[in-house]
Amino acid sequence: MKSVLRKSWPKGIPETLEYRLGERPLHEYLIRNAIDRPEETGYVFYGNNLTWEQLNNKTQRFAQFLKNRGINKGDRVALYMQNCPQYLIGHYAIQMLGAIVVPLNPMYKEAELEYAINEAEIQAIVAGQELYERLENIKDELPSLEFLITTNYADFLLGESNLPLPDELKIEKKEIKNTFDMEEAIDTSEPIGETEEVDIWEDVGLMVFTSGTTGRPKAAMLTFGNALFKTAASAHGYQVSLSDKTLATAPLCHIAGMVMGVNIPVYSATQCALLTRFEPEAAIKAIESYKLNKLYTVAPMNAAILHYPGIEKRDLTSLELNFATSFGMAVDEKLATAWKKLTDGCLLFEASYGLSETHTCDTMMPIDQIKFGTCGIATYDTEFRITDLDTGEDLPPGKQGEIAVKSPGVFKGYLNRPEATEETLRDGWVFTGDIGILDDDGYLYFIGRVKEMIKASGYSVFPEDVESLLSAHEAISQVAAIGVPDKKRGESVKAFIVLKPDYKGKITESGMVEWAKAKMAAYKYPREVEFRDSLPATSSGKVLRRLLKES
Incomplete structure (x- = not known):
C-alpha cells in the first residue's frame, strides 16, 4: 500500500505529517493564535x-x-x-x-x-x-x-x-x-x-452520536489526539495556510462540519466566515465580500449556487479549491466542470471518505490527480483493507468488500456499549459496515452501506450505486434509492426523485423507469419511481433513507 500511495501522493505535499505547533490539543x-496574532481576524460572523x-x-x-x-x-x-x-x-x-x-x-x-x-x-x-x-x-x-x-x-x-x-x-x-x-x-x-x-491520545475530548453499523445511536468516544491528527491531516493535505480564507456553513455539530469549521481555522490560524446555515445568497455574498478562496460543501450546495438567479453576474473568482461531499447528488465531472466555469478555475472534487468513529477525513483527493467517482487515497498514516463479507479475508485491488480503516484517528469505542465496540473495533481496525473497492492506484471507491444493501433476485444492490446512475439524467436534481418488498424478487429498488424546476410536468414517473431500464442491469433498475418536492435530510445534507422507507 505504501508504494501505491507514493505513486498517487500529490506533488508538493510532504509525505510525513508534522503538526504546525507540535503535538498538543x-x-x-x-x-497560541491569541499570543502570536492577537489582532488578526479569526472568524467573521455576519x-x-x-x-x-x-x-x-x-x-x-x-x-x-x-x-x-x-x-x-x-x-x-x-x-x-x-x-x-x-x-x-x-x-x-x-x-x-x-x-x-x-x-x-x-x-x-x-x-x-x-x-x-x-x-x-x-x-x-x-x-x-x-x-x-x-x-x-x-x-x-x-x-x-x-x-x-x-x-x-x-x-x-x-x-x-x-x-x-x-x-x-x-x-x-x-x-x-x-x-x-x-x-x-x-x-x-x-x-x-x-x-x-490532558493525555491527548488517551483522554476523551469529544463524543459524537452515530448509528455505527447497527442499532440506535451510540456515543463514539474520540480523544484530543484523534481531533488533532485528523485536523492536521486535512489541513496539510489540502494546503490550508495562514493566507487562506474559508467558509463554514456545514453544521458544526456534524463531524465533517466540525473539522472544517471548528478545528481547521484554529489549527491553521486561518480566517473563516461563519454562517448559521447554508443559504445561497448569504454564501455567495460572503465569498464576494471576504474574497474566500477555500470552502467545504455538500454537492446540493454547489447545485443551488449554480442555479441561483443571476449567478452569472456574481463574482466567485476568488475561489481556488472546493472540497465537497456527495450527499443526494454526486460530485462528478459534470458538476465540477460547471463549477470551474462559474468560478473561473476553482477545482471541485470529492473531499474525503470517513465516519464518526475515525473522526472522518480518512482519505484525501490528490488535487493534481483527481479521479472522479472515488473518494481519493488514504491520508497521512492511514491504512485501508477491503475484506470479504463472508470470510473476513483481505481482498486484492479491484475486489468489492467491507472497508476497514486504521489510523491515529480511530476512536476508543462506544460509551457503555462493549459489544458494539467489539463488533466495530478489532485490533485497532474500524470495520465500517461500508462496501468499497481499492484500485491499483490506491483510490477508494465507496459503493454503499452493508445495512442499506438491497437484495434483488439474489443480487446485492447498493443505493448509492443506483443513485449515481440515475443522477446522469439531465432532469434529476436529487435522488434516493431504497429497497421495497417484492414477492418474486425478494426486494426491488424504488427511487425517490426531485426534478429540476424546468423539467417538472414534462417527465413522467413511468418514463423515468423506462430510462433507467435502458441504462442499468435488469436486477438494479428501479421498478418504482416517486417524484417528490424534497427529500428528508439531516442538517448536513445527508438523505435519510430510513424515513423514506417509513413513508
Whole structure:
C-alpha cells in the first residue's frame, strides 16, 4: 500500500505529517493564535470580525464559569445550537477543562434529546434560545442534567450585517428562568488561570452520536489526539495556510462540519466566515465580500449556487479549491466542470471518505490527480483493507468488500456499549459496515452501506450505486434509492426523485423507469419511481433513507 500511495501522493505535499505547533490539543492552538496574532481576524460572523485574542479571551472566561459551576475533567457538556461563535467558545472552553464536548443536532426533537442526554449522562447543556423549550419539556426525564446555559445568536452581531440574516438571528433576546445567560456568564467571569492537563491520545475530548453499523445511536468516544491528527491531516493535505480564507456553513455539530469549521481555522490560524446555515445568497455574498478562496460543501450546495438567479453576474473568482461531499447528488465531472466555469478555475472534487468513529477525513483527493467517482487515497498514516463479507479475508485491488480503516484517528469505542465496540473495533481496525473497492492506484471507491444493501433476485444492490446512475439524467436534481418488498424478487429498488424546476410536468414517473431500464442491469433498475418536492435530510445534507422507507 505504501508504494501505491507514493505513486498517487500529490506533488508538493510532504509525505510525513508534522503538526504546525507540535503535538498538543487544539485549544492550545487557539491560545497560541491569541499570543502570536492577537489582532488578526479569526472568524467573521455576519460582518462581525472576531479576533483571535477576543475569541480566546471569551473562551477562557467561559471555561472559568463552567469550572465555577463544578465542571471538571471527564464531565460531559452538550452543545445544542446552530452555527455561531458561541458554539466555538463552548467547544474549546469545555475542552480547556479536560471535559468532553457532546454535540447535539439542533434538529433533534424531545424524544431524540432525551435519549442522547441520558445515554451520554450529560451534566450541562449550552443551548440556543429558540431551542430551549424542547429541553424544558423533558427536564424531568434528565437525571444527570445539572444546569442549562442559553444564548441568543444575535449577541455576536455588531450593527448592521453586510449579509442577509437568517430568521434565527432576528429573534429578540429574552430572559429564560432557571438558566444562565451565556453572554452574562462570559462577561462576569475572569479568564481561567491554566487549562487542565490532558493525555491527548488517551483522554476523551469529544463524543459524537452515530448509528455505527447497527442499532440506535451510540456515543463514539474520540480523544484530543484523534481531533488533532485528523485536523492536521486535512489541513496539510489540502494546503490550508495562514493566507487562506474559508467558509463554514456545514453544521458544526456534524463531524465533517466540525473539522472544517471548528478545528481547521484554529489549527491553521486561518480566517473563516461563519454562517448559521447554508443559504445561497448569504454564501455567495460572503465569498464576494471576504474574497474566500477555500470552502467545504455538500454537492446540493454547489447545485443551488449554480442555479441561483443571476449567478452569472456574481463574482466567485476568488475561489481556488472546493472540497465537497456527495450527499443526494454526486460530485462528478459534470458538476465540477460547471463549477470551474462559474468560478473561473476553482477545482471541485470529492473531499474525503470517513465516519464518526475515525473522526472522518480518512482519505484525501490528490488535487493534481483527481479521479472522479472515488473518494481519493488514504491520508497521512492511514491504512485501508477491503475484506470479504463472508470470510473476513483481505481482498486484492479491484475486489468489492467491507472497508476497514486504521489510523491515529480511530476512536476508543462506544460509551457503555462493549459489544458494539467489539463488533466495530478489532485490533485497532474500524470495520465500517461500508462496501468499497481499492484500485491499483490506491483510490477508494465507496459503493454503499452493508445495512442499506438491497437484495434483488439474489443480487446485492447498493443505493448509492443506483443513485449515481440515475443522477446522469439531465432532469434529476436529487435522488434516493431504497429497497421495497417484492414477492418474486425478494426486494426491488424504488427511487425517490426531485426534478429540476424546468423539467417538472414534462417527465413522467413511468418514463423515468423506462430510462433507467435502458441504462442499468435488469436486477438494479428501479421498478418504482416517486417524484417528490424534497427529500428528508439531516442538517448536513445527508438523505435519510430510513424515513423514506417509513413513508
